[in-house]
Amino acid sequence: MSDNYFIDLHPFSFSVNTALPQVINNLSTIYGSRFRKQSTEVADYELSVQKSSGIRSFIKPQARFFCDQQEPFKPLNFQKAYAFLEWGMNWTVAGNEVQHVIIHSAVLAKGNKAILFPAPPGSGKSTLTAYLAHNGWRLLSDEMALIIPNTKTVEPFVRPICLKNQSIDIAKKLFPDGKFSDIAKDTHKGDVIHLSPPESSWENQTNTAELVGVVFPNYRANQDLQVYQLDKTQAFMQLVENAFNYSVLRETAFSTLTKVIENVQTFEIFHHDLDQVAAFLEQEIIDYE
Amino acid sequence: MHSFSDQSGCVFLDIHSGETLSILMSESEISKVLSGNTVLDKETSRNIAIQSLIQKNILVPIDSKKI
Amino acid sequence: MSNLSADDVCQAFISPKTALMYTPKQWQQLVLILRNQQLLACYSSIFKQAGIFERIPTQAQRHFLNADVLVQNHKKQVLFEVSELKRELANSQQYFIFLKGAGYTLSGALVGESRIYNDIDILTNKESIDDMEKRLCLFGWLSEELTEHDEKYYRKWAHEIPPLRHGQRGTIVDVHHNIVPIISGRHVDADKFAKNTVITESGCQILSFAAMTLHSLIHLFFNEEVKKGYRDLIDLHTLITTNNNKVFWQDLITLAQETGFELELFLACRYTQKILNTEIPDFVQDEVSRFCPWNIMFLDFIYEKALRPNHPLCQTRFYSLAEFMILIRGHFQKMPLHILLYHLTIKAGISLIKSLFGKHVFTKELDQP
Numbered sequence A: 001m002s003d004n005y006f007i008d009l010h011p012f013s014f015s016v017n018t019a020l021p022q023v024i025n026n027l028s029t030i031y032g033s034r035f036r037k038q039s040t041e042v043a044d045y046e047l048s049v050q051k052s053s054g055i056r057s058f059i060k061p062q063a064r065f066f067c068d069q070q071e072p073f074k075p076l077n078f079q080k081a082y083a084f085l086e087w088g089m090n091w092t093v094a095g096n097e098v099q100h101v102i103i104h105s106a107v108l109a110k111g112n113k114a115i116l117f118p119a120p121p122g123s124g125k126s127t128l129t130a131y132l133a134h135n136g137w138r139l140l141s142d143e144m145a146l147i148i149p150n151t152k153t154v155e156p157f158v159r160p161i162c163l164k165n166q167s168i169d170i171a172k173k174l175f176p177d178g179k180f181s182d183i184a185k186d187t188h189k190g191d192v193i194h195l196s197p198p199e200s201s202w203e204n205q206t207n208t209a210e211l212v213g214v215v216f217p218n219y220r221a222n223q224d225l226q227v228y229q230l231d232k233t234q235a236f237m238q239l240v241e242n243a244f245n246y247s248v249l250r251e252t253a254f255s256t257l258t259k260v261i262e263n264v265q266t267f268e269i270f271h272h273d274l275d276q277v278a279a280f281l282e283q284e285i286i287d288y289e
Numbered sequence B: 001m002h003s004f005s006d007q008s009g010c011v012f013l014d015i016h017s018g019e020t021l022s023i024l025m026s027e028s029e030i031s032k033v034l035s036g037n038t039v040l041d042k043e044t045s046r047n048i049a050i051q052s053l054i055q056k057n058i059l060v061p062i063d064s065k066k067i
Numbered sequence C: 001m002s003n004l005s006a007d008d009v010c011q012a013f014i015s016p017k018t019a020l021m022y023t024p025k026q027w028q029q030l031v032l033i034l035r036n037q038q039l040l041a042c043y044s045s046i047f048k049q050a051g052i053f054e055r056i057p058t059q060a061q062r063h064f065l066n067a068d069v070l071v072q073n074h075k076k077q078v079l080f081e082v083s084e085l086k087r088e089l090a091n092s093q094q095y096f097i098f099l100k101g102a103g104y105t106l107s108g109a110l111v112g113e114s115r116i117y118n119d120i121d122i123l124t125n126k127e128s129i130d131d132m133e134k135r136l137c138l139f140g141w142l143s144e145e146l147t148e149h150d151e152k153y154y155r156k157w158a159h160e161i162p163p164l165r166h167g168q169r170g171t172i173v174d175v176h177h178n179i180v181p182i183i184s185g186r187h188v189d190a191d192k193f194a195k196n197t198v199i200t201e202s203g204c205q206i207l208s209f210a211a212m213t214l215h216s217l218i219h220l221f222f223n224e225e226v227k228k229g230y231r232d233l234i235d236l237h238t239l240i241t242t243n244n245n246k247v248f249w250q251d252l253i254t255l256a257q258e259t260g261f262e263l264e265l266f267l268a269c270r271y272t273q274k275i276l277n278t279e280i281p282d283f284v285q286d287e288v289s290r291f292c293p294w295n296i297m298f299l300d301f302i303y304e305k306a307l308r309p310n311h312p313l314c315q316t317r318f319y320s321l322a323e324f325m326i327l328i329r330g331h332f333q334k335m336p337l338h339i340l341l342y343h344l345t346i347k348a349g350i351s352l353i354k355s356l357f358g359k360h361v362f363t364k365e366l367d368q369p
Helices: A021-034 A078-096 A125-133 A166-174 A199-203 A232-241 A251-262 A274-286 B027-034 B045-055 C006-014 C016-021 C024-036 C040-049 C058-088 C100-107 C126-138 C148-157 C190-195 C209-221 C229-242 C246-259 C262-276 C282-289 C296-306 C319-334 C337-357
Strands: A003-009 A012-018 A035-037 A045-051 A062-067 A101-110 A113-118 A138-141 A144-147 A153-155 A161-164 A184-187 A190-196 A209-219 A226-229 A265-271 B010-013 B020-023 C097-099 C119-123 C141-143 C164-166 C172-176 C197-199 C205-207
Touching: A003 A021, A012 A021, A012 A078, A021 A035, A021 A078, A021 A190, A045 A078, A062 A078, A078 A144, A078 A184, A078 A190, A078 C058, A101 A125, A101 A251, A113 A125, A113 A232, A113 A274, A125 A138, A125 A161, A125 A166, A125 A209, A125 A274, A138 A144, A138 A153, A138 A199, A144 A251, A161 A166, A166 A190, A209 A232, A209 A251, A209 A274, A232 A251, A232 B010, A232 B020, A251 B010, A265 A274, B020 B045, B027 B045, C006 C016, C006 C024, C006 C040, C006 C229, C006 C262, C016 C040, C024 C040, C024 C058, C040 C058, C058 C100, C058 C119, C058 C126, C097 C100, C100 C119, C100 C205, C100 C209, C119 C190, C126 C141, C126 C164, C126 C172, C190 C197, C190 C246, C205 C209, C209 C229, C209 C246, C209 C262, C229 C262, C246 C262, C246 C282, C262 C282, C262 C296, C296 C319
Parallel strands: A012 A045, A113 A209, A209 A265, C097 C205, C119 C172
Antiparallel strands: A003 A012, A003 A035, A045 A062, A101 A113, A101 A138, A101 A144, A144 A153, A153 A209, A161 A190, A184 A190, A226 A265, B010 B020, C097 C119, C141 C164, C164 C172, C197 C205
């Protein structure tokens, strides 16, 4: 029988209806005490992950995702059900929430100074995110940065870090104690694993931070750290390209992002050594002011 | 429109279509072109960008004969 | 506290202050039901008008505010698409009238204020429809992939060509040359509607409010689908309430008689009044009561259920039965029996395969998030 679970993920909450042990176990590994059986809590969105029915479900079982009675995606291989739910949660937020300008980007902070890392897949963003989160930085977001309109304040939306392909082995070596989900094999992003950020990030789940930098990372094998200052027009246009709800928020998003870009440092970096990156970020951006 | 303080360029929001456009010219450079004081080489990407902003009625030439 | 019922949701529309008694849980249920029915923005404006918006619990309030922003954006997008369409069709000889949602938005009236819809509907005459499709194709509007049967059905029997989707922007345009299928035997000369139009300030042709209301009620009561029945009923309520004058009603009644949709007009008056307390003037009541059908008890049974908010959280008893009967009734009204049987068998065949092999056995590739 399927049960209702509640996930409290500031600033949004979800109820998840599922009977799949795989989904329940992964949610419990990743979200810890923030994941529980739903009792009287009221969730913002009702999600559900189910096994699809029919003869095919015996030969090649599939998982279906629903958000408030809607089924936005075609079913996926059953084995990917948990990853599917994570993407479904992203979809739900991206499609409904417009109280923040939402950027496809990681956000990490030292104290209350935050840096935005918008980057396409393959840029090594998530490995960098995982590394920083385990080395004295606080994770605010891995994929969805929530900026409060007309400020440079970021609202945390702490979620697991999504690692792909080769970075899975690297991460398992780097963080032997990390809380990892099962691997979802052969997704459109390749093999995917979710890693729960350290407890300190969860504890600060409701504390906002102020943006001081925007850094576009690019992983290059055997490349010593190279840093380029990005001019503001280019940096702005790249942020626009990475914004989920920019086209909905229009003027609000435009003025918010121009304000952010005007008031932060903007860099593009090419790197191999994560230690070097961390040192650069601290010296040149965090300690700069 | 927003003109960035590092003079790297200006960005525009087309309120009608919701489209965002950028041009790598400072505000003062743009107004020189619009007033006809600077003539851009027709082939350059800057000229193409300015022409497309004019077409979308986002920029308006100050003296239309010269542009 | 108990779960919110469909009646509670209607009651909140009629007298918004009743919602102030809700528990946070009930507010959240309201949000879920309304989001599903695409009515969040509509209720948001009702609560604002009643001056109680500030008293909604913060968590629920956020969802109404989200809906406000989404609706504003939707409106701007529609106005942009309409201006593009106008430009693209500017040199053509035929008329084109914006119907339904886009018509509501363009009218500038309350009915278009908080409406979200998935496509832009255009009415033109039958002779021009191919030309219009070709012309739109040049500007990047292409027809979507359909099963072969659907494609045939559309072109041969239905009153429209398959929906056209804009390659870049993803907007969908539906071009109609009539307002009900041509084989139903009740099709109206689209020109009758074309005569009852007005030109908006921005130069777009839309139906007059009387014709718009008639179209809206035909759409609701002559259709086999009522998933969004409650929302459509609210549209009718809003159209009636904001145009409640003698000329409007006379035009509406005349037009309904000319086109043969008196029964649908009667039903519209009956259920807006029963479910949403809509004020219908006495002379209209007298006039339309002549059209009361013999099977009114049967119709009451299905419509009083099917036109209320439909959501698993608040589904009324027998809702599914009512919905099914409307499906049959809708098909029955639209098609001669032999075609109906053929259409249903093919559809049923496809559903059978789907239920055996899983719904998505036909899809060519996975559309992943």
